[in-house]
Amino acid sequence: MRQIIRIALDVPLDGLFDYYAPAGELLGAADIGLRVRVPFGRQMRIGVLTALPKHSELAETRLKDADAVLRDLPPLPAEWFRLCEFCAAYYHAPLGEVMLSTLPARLRRIDPPRARTPRRTARTPFPCPAPALTDEQEAVLAAITGEEGFHPYLLHGVTGSGKTEVYLRLIARALAAGRQALLLVPEINLTPQLEERVAARFPDVPLVSLHSELGEAARAQHWRAAFEGAARIVLGTRLAVFTPLPDLGLIIVDEEHDASFKQQEGMRYSARDVAVFRARARDIPIVLGSATPSLESWANATDPRTRARYQLLTLKARAIGGARLPAVRRIDTRQEKLQDGCCDALLAAINMRLARGEQSLVFLNRRGYAPVLSCPACGWISHCRRCAANLVLHLADRRLRCHHCGFECRVPKHCPTCGNQDIMPFGRGTQRLEAALAARFPYARVLRVDRDAAKSRKQWEALVARIRAGEADILVGTQMLAKGHDFPKLTLVGVLGADAALFAADWRAAERLFAQLMQVAGRAGRADLPGEVIIQTQYPDHPLYAALVRHDYAGFAEAQLKEREQAGFPPYTYQAMLRAESPHMADAIAFLATARAWPQAAEYPEVMLYDPVPMRLARRANLERAQLLVESPSRRVLQAFLTPWRSAVAAIKTPSRLRWHLEVDPMAF
């Protein structure tokens, strides 16, 4: 009798796979969680040993021999198994795919390249002593009991209120209790400053970061240090939420509202939600922090009907003595002629900053020179051939570029249809604004900060260093600049082109716009110089802007939640989205229609299936896209429905090039 082993593999098939143990090996319960090399199809693959079953449902003659059990790493722990099982069940993804996708690439490789010890990033943190806490910070820290057990907190602190200082104190407590701390951040290449700050506070404590810009070797090494307990502080992006941590005692999710906690391909999970599940399973405290919490978290912390699942903690004032929240002004652009997209008041305010040697930031959330190139003679416009979208004009490198599929080409010298030589950029992006401001203020140093100017973490860090060193007078930037930065000389923020999001079809657009504007406004006047924000709008009376003027997140959130409740949107209802893409729209719609017509659906009266519709960006990279929304007032009922429904969907015969996926708690519509 040969021993049977059950393996999780990274293949898009449900279920686990049985093999014979490699010849000569006898495995025991303590080996569960080891990686195993097995033949699959014509290849070898790495899987994870999940069980030692007595029997296999496969005929014994069909079982293959596993190739080797890998012992370079201790077995993955039971807690990690439970986390993966939860995700597989909740997000309806194959368990093997979930498990393997959470491991660093190197550990999934058949023949990992010889491990070179990655160069330690030369970091010489000069230790930085903790400041005396403000009264508000004291109160928050006193409210966080430090008791063992699952305690979820929502830390709502205005921009610059010193949330990070609260995190550092909590981390210190966890370390003192002999525990590891996990600090999740939305985008690590946007927050090298945070890493520095943590390292400076704890110069003697081993800290690792885990994010996608790390090389494979460094990532594996950092992961391993965390997994073996050598690293006591783990700072990472969404993927880090799965890192096995033997002594985990605290989880912090900074900027918990940020959309980048949501994984948008493969297993579509929310790292914030997974973190909350993990804290509960592990019975430890978790702190979600933001100046603009997601409405889901806000409802969890304030709605009496959900019995206030999270404890709300508040920081109302800026931490630095004398620093005030900026004054916010709305300028009605219906009343005046703009110059290069800017109103007189904004230009005058910039002028004043230049005279005083302070910095200004003009915020425009649109990259490129102009969103489209067009021919006034024949009406041609620069369409992407592969998407239902326009090609964006990038004059900096003279390219037309699709922001959806990445297609790009040279800027034509004349109109491709009629030959007219005077083709014109239409609308305004950051490059055009940069050029216009540079022409208008010839003595000012104008610096553009967007994804084109900061493609890598290095470039980004260089830009931030220049801003902090005062080497720029006017910044032109996208949302990249909105998050978590401290520029002491920045005292003016101008906001252009925000109105479009007010009337967007996506019902989450208002929440995102408010958060973005509040965050970007929060960059102004963080030190002793007072800040000012100028919003250009055609709708100065819109309640969203009015709330912004009052710095009234709570008022805005309550009004939004009321609307959501009346309209039956999350968090008062639970959703899943089935999406299909195919070369032909008719095929995608037909597939979704078949899924919708599932006969057993009638057994779930509390589940609503909507009509399949084309997605807003209906074609991307030559594929037509459609979606079907599923909704229920009960998360439990929705989950009970999704399990059998997904199996039924998987059994639908589809044209060969049709692809589909299911997303639970979808964020974008």
Ligand SMILES: Nc1ncnc2c1ncn2[C@@H]1O[C@H](COP(=O)(O)OP(=O)(O)OP(=O)(O)O)[C@@H](O)[C@H]1O
């Ligand atoms: N207790 C304190 N005493 C003095 N300065 C403090 C204190 N706490 C924080 N600060 C300073 O206040 C500034 C803002 O703090 P921090 O960056 O932690 O705010 P934040 O709430 O994380 O802001 P944001 O949400 O805008 O990123 C920093 O310069 C920080 O050094």
Ligand SMILES: [Zn+2]
């Ligand atoms: Zn395209």
